[in-house]
Amino acid sequence: TLSRCGPFVINISSADSPAPLVLEGTCVPGAAVPGRCLVSESLLEVEADVGAWLVVVRRDVHCNVVETAAGQTPMRATVSGPAPVHPQVLEKGDGSVQVSFRT
Helix, strand or coil, X not given: CCCCCEEEEEEEEECCEEEEEEEEEEECCCCCCXXXXXXXXXXXXXXXXXXXXXXXXXXXXXXXXXXXXXXXXXXXXXXXXXXXXXXXXXXXXXXXXXXXXXX
C-alpha cells in the first residue's frame, strides 16, 4: 500500500523473460481530513477589535498535502465567542487557505 505521494516505479519480471516490464505512475493524495490539517499557529489570545489570521494546510489521512483542485469542496471556518464573528476563507491555490477574522 502506498501512503506517501509521489512518483513510483514497478518492475515486473520473471526467470523466463530477459526484459522486465516497467510501469511508472504517481501516487496522489486522498481527500483532505480536517484532523490531519496543519495549522500555522495557535491563537491563544486575540485582542478585541484587532484582525487575526492563520493558515491551514489541507492534508490527507497520511499527512500528504492536498493541493487545491477545481471542483474540490471549499474549506469552511467558523469562529465562536462572546460576539458574532464572521471569518473569511481565502483559497491560496497550493492546498492551503488563509482564515482571517476580526473579534
